Amino acid sequence: MTPGKHSRLEDQRFITGQGRYISDVNLPKQTYAYFLRSDRPHAEIRSINAKAALARPGVLAVLTGEDAIAAGFKPMPIFLMVKGRGGAELIKPPRPALAQGKVRFVGDQVALIIAESPAAAQDAAEYVEIDYRDLPPSTTPAAAIKPGAAQIWDIAPNNLLFDYEMGDAEKVEAAFKAAAKVARINLHNTRVVANPMEPRACIATFDNAQDKYTFYSVTQGIGGLRMQLSAAMGVPEEKIDVVAWDVGGGFGVRFNAYPEYMALLMAAKKLGRPVKWVASRTETLLADENSRGVDSTSEVAFDAHGKILATRFSFLCDIGAYCVPVGAFINTGGIFGQLTSVYDIPVSYARSRLAVTNTAPIGAYRGAGRPLMSYAMERVMDEGARITGIDRIEIRRRNLVPTNKFPYKAYHGKVWDSGDFVGLLDHAVKASDWHGFAARKADSTKQGKLRGLGIACYIEETGGGFAPHDEVELRFGSNGELAMYAVSHNHGQGHETAFAEIIAKVMGIARESIVLKNGAPESPRLVGNATGGSRTLHGAGSVMFQGAKEIVEKGKELAAQELEVAAADVEFADGAYRIKGTDRKITMRDLIDKHKGKANHPLNVKTKLTIGSTYPNGCHIVEVEVEPATGVTEIVKYSATDDIGNIINHQMVEGQLHGGIVQGVGQIFGEHAQYDAETGQPLTGTFMDYYMPRSNALKGMQLFDHPVPTKSNPLGAKGAGEAGNTGSLPALMGAIVDALRSAGVEHFEMPATPARVWGALQAAKAGKPAAFAPAQA
């Protein structure tokens, strides 16, 4: 891949400090909010006394859960389409705007203080007196579901919200009985925090005259946020405007509404003044949606030739103290959408149990369930290779869906429409010089280092979308510039450039004349999906493509009038309408400009499409080197071969893969949101304690394309946003385990911090090769 020639259209403002993030904006008469959060993991609230706080200088109001009840607010919505075992419904713990009766994790918002300055609000929080009665906390799902654990929710016996299954348990059991070999592995996928670099920030306003709220916020899509706010506040959507500008990253945790948002809107209405809130990093770590935190067990039954007869998985998922809108979805459908992965598997069974704990709620993060499945599958494939003695490449190749079987209907009902898994694997093996590994390992050994090689094949179902379709509107402005409107919000992916390039190519006009009006107040109300699930390019992007084609079609009639011929005699190519067989033409640009300034430009279009999922897939191969004396592990070679269909902008796709892969590197090597099991206190409340990958995270990275365009959308594109993360986790961990095995470690689990790697090596020396193995899920 070579770097693209063109800079992104949005870059200019970011590199000159002219980006507009919510925290940069101030509204007249604005007030400032501070959330007083629970400092204990599990407690009854006996009383709250805000008198002293209210008497502090500059303090305007202190709101609590009582106020939210009085405002008639409802619990936050929770989305889940499926039923659990035996037809059971998901238990939905009601999440209020501000805590009511109980706090359930350190960081739970208890009171909202509004003052004339941020400092005054924060100072006053010290004066709110809360009388708590402490209850024992559970900080992991395994602890929460143990008999005798304190009940976090009365409505959730044994702290379980949902028990979900898929597949045929009996047939799978029979296959396991008949198996020549069974591979089995227990895994733990650590709890991490997405940590967009911009902490949450919002301004809530209420217009009394119009009886209308406006919410300026960080979001991945205004439509979904508005819908969720409307549901939770009991206010019709027409009464809420959501405005968003530049958003400093999302990764899944800017998709849902948060309870703080309702509290801020409530305060704005009460005070009749705008209320601004800018979260701290500590609030991001404690009270943003956290992610993952899953124990799992994977089992594969092989026949005598290493062919898979059946697979069986069990996941025990941490939901946190409350179930966020997508919390149940990502830990059921989000994982199981890829149940059989890239393999041709005749029968499978999987179960997922969702438990509440006294920790920050769990939401979506880069992959939203998919990396859990790829991790569970690929780690057990390595185990399969080990117990059968078949090479790791070979055991995969024997089981991959053969290329002549596409479209392939997987056991769990999903249809992989296109792909070339075997060809892609061969490409990846060659590109990574897999077979040259032994020589490189010998070199490392000479230097006293342990070298390991890891491989992961993956597939993922990109978001089908929660909205019935994606709608876009294209409107020409007074200067002839084209304004694009869509629901999907740009928060780093480069929508402004990608959409403009798609349209520019169809219409033959300069991409600089096409502007995305994302989340602007004057935007038309459109139906569509937020940015998420790696679907914007082939979702909204496909509709942009269609919209541009509709403009070209519409323009034919107008061009014919200009050229004084019948429309049938006009053809369009290279940005101009020509009279067929002649040189007489009018360019698209001229045609647009002829009509510019009109209130309703005749070429304006509004259009929509229903676009479903795509199935990007790939193979990542990694080499690491471990320094046994210190446990420090370095990635020395990373090659990713991916099929993400047709590529619109290479540079931006690479950027998405880099970002996704390095988030995987972060998780594998150290990111870990931790709570003290006894006290329930978070141990990683700042960037001093929470490890984040830095600029040396990934060296020696090479990306390769192996595209098989999909016919499921007009662009032929497949999602790229999460692929990197989905491939990286198992590949990286596989490489580390491979390195450690050569020193006698039998099992090792993330995070591969120097201390843990060193510890595992020491334990192996002391005759405990499985000291770092997780328990069964």
Next chain:
Amino acid sequence: MAKVAMKVNGKQMSGDVEDRTLLVDFIRDTLALTGTHIGCDTSQCGACTIQLNGRAVKSCTMLAAQAEGADIMTIEGLAQGDKLHPVQQAFTECHALQCGFCTPGMIMASVGLLKDTPKPTDEEIYHGLEGNLCRCTGYINIVKAVKRASQLMAG
């Protein structure tokens, strides 16, 4: 409250601040130069990096009052009119930014790094950007951009 005065992007600026006001808050709130960002509470992320008397400094690590009389440059003052600074140019050329939130700090830190080390090796870049976090790019293109900027600056 105290009055502070300093030169910012070539202009003399002053304002009244509480004693506890951080330099970054003074820059953002009083001077309305919001290109300098805040990404953490513990001086780890580097989103607030500026130049202070010619050195890259995290503006959340000091009080506004400590910058009395200083010569400060923020991201807004880096380009010469329409002409981008080579580091800005390299960041956009190399796609070293996605959401843009870390970008002003990354650019200011890179300017500082290149001043000390005009021809940095990879290791020197890793070291120089140790205090700056980016969650979007995986840093690969940021490292590329610093090298590209070094070339551009060498002419």
